Amino acid sequence: MQMTEFCDHLYDDTTDGYIQIMKLNDEHNGEKTIKIYNTKNEGLRDIVEEFHNNEDVFLAPNTMYLPKRRVENIRQFRSLFQDIDCESKGYEKAETVYMIWILYHEGKIPKPTMVTDSGRGIHLYWRIENAPYGALNTWQELQDYIYYNLKHLGADRQATDGARVLRLPGTINSKCDIDCKVLYIDNETEYSMYQLREDYLHYKQKAHQLQMQQTKKIDNKVISNRFFTSYSLHMERANDLETLCRLxxxxxxxxxxxxxxxxxxxxxxxxxDSYELENVVIEFNNSFTDPMKESEVQAILRCIPKAIDKFIAYEQGIRSGEGKRVSKGMRDKEGYWYKNETLIDRLGITIKEQKKMKTIIGTEEKYYRNNEKRRVKRRNEDGLTKREQEKIERLEIIKNLIEKGLNQSRIAKEIGISRQAVSKLIKEL
Incomplete structure (x- = not known):
């Protein structure tokens, strides 16, 4: 059965966490109701087989450590995927699959391990060695890279987050009354995200994330950060903002x-997903002692999709070999590239608050942390600097020489220092 074949491709004995199945039911009072099922891998096939030939059934390709489907609850990444609405671009499904294979042979994208007919388009999957939530940055960057190279075929940006659900083969898409089914499957291939990162993102440790091309003195200037990619930086800044609110x-x-x-x-x-993002942001706003009006929050949310599109176009454009230029206009309009100084000023972040943050820190705190790292680096396992360790070792040598009956002059000659220095050290024994 196609449903079992689909499940076996994505989930096996290494699967850990909850897998969510979502069923849209018939309209009730003008709206469809949603029934949600959360199961472990052991019970998955029994549940999905009950939905054979049912309408509008969806399944999450990645697992959750809690029975609640949110990005921050991801337990395992099981695959990369893309939702291609090819008909919206005027392409037939077979034609779209053919063009995807051309992109693979050109080295633009990895070869999909599974292709399914979603009714009005196709779904692509790249099975990966399971990875934990900590791999979110790499997963999202790869997901966006593939999306960027397929968006001309109808790839859906809203379907590129880790908590997405996609139509289950063996069920029916009620919007067009077409059966969803597996078109192609390769059970021999399983990708490593980190190999994909090297092959397609040209990733290197301490990678340069922002390129600046200027027409004057410097042709190619790279703004780099040793600790964060642009993706991980955004996530850590959101965490810093949550920390600030708690403080x-x-x-x-x-x-x-x-x-x-x-x-x-x-x-x-x-x-x-715009609906999920709206819930997350409203929840954040409602945590304030004096929340903003909902209309004000909605006004902010309306600006976000375009900014995210610009962010992806810039980041993935670099990885696709396009020359990109960081300009004041881009910082203002094509994604929000706020400097730390701007964030500190506009959020009124104090020096004391900065000490609790990972990324939103000013020059003073940055210097303090760098100096602290140097101090720690200078010390050995016993917490001693090189000079302190050498002194202890010298005192031990002097103690042994005294026990052998040598006087201060002989000791000074033996270890190559002045007699006065020996006398001073002896006082510390």
Whole structure:
């Protein structure tokens, strides 16, 4: 049965966490109702087989550590995927699959391990060695890379987050009354995300994430960060903002608009479904002691999709070999590239608050952390600097020489220092 074949391709004995199945039921009072099932791998096939030939059944390709489907709850990444609405671009399904294989042979994208007919388009899957939530940055960057190379065929940006559900083969798409089915499957191939990262993102450790091309003195200038990619930086900044709110006991009056604006954008890098992102941002706003009006939050949310599109176009354009130029206009309009100084000023972040943050820090805190790292690096396993360790070793040598009956002059000659230095050291024994 196609449903079992589909499940066996994505889930096996290494699967851990909850797999969500979502069933849209007939309209009730003008709206469809949703029935949600969460199961472990052992019970998955029994559940999906009950939906054979049912309408509008969806399944999550990645698993959750809690029976609640959200990006932050991801337990395992099981695949990369793309939802291609090829008919919206005027392409037939067979024609679209052919063009996808051309892109694979040209080295633009990896070869899909499974292709399914979703009714009005196709779904592509790339089975990967399972990876935990900590691999989110790499997974999202690969997902966006593939999306960027397939968007001309109708790839859906909203279907590029880790918590997405896609139509289950063996069921029916009620919008067009077409059976969803598996078109192609390769059970021999399983990708490593980190190999894909090297092959398609040209990823190197301490990778340069932003390229600046200027027409004057410097042709290619790269802004780099040793610790973060652009993707991980956005996630950590969202975490920093949550930390800031906790430190202030959610008293954000005077800073609410900037906080909600930044949070919606940073979260939107990973939460691509507009409905889910809206819920996340409203939840964040409602945590304030004095929340913004819902209409104000909605106004902010309307600006986010375009900014995310610009972010993806810039980031993945670099990885696809396009020359990109960071300009003031881009920082203002094509994605929000706020400097730390701007964030500190507009959110009123104090030096004390910066000490609790990972990325939103000023020059003073940055220097303090760098100096602290140097101090730690200078010390050995016993917490001693090289000079302190050498002194202890010298004192031990002097003690042994005294026990052998040598005087200070002989000791000084033996270890190559002055007699006065020996006398001073002896006083510390």
């Amino acid at each position: 202030r006991k959610y008293e954000m009056t005077g800073y609410r608009n900037m906080a909600v604006h930044c949070y919606a954008y940073w979260k939107g890098i990973y939460v691509r």
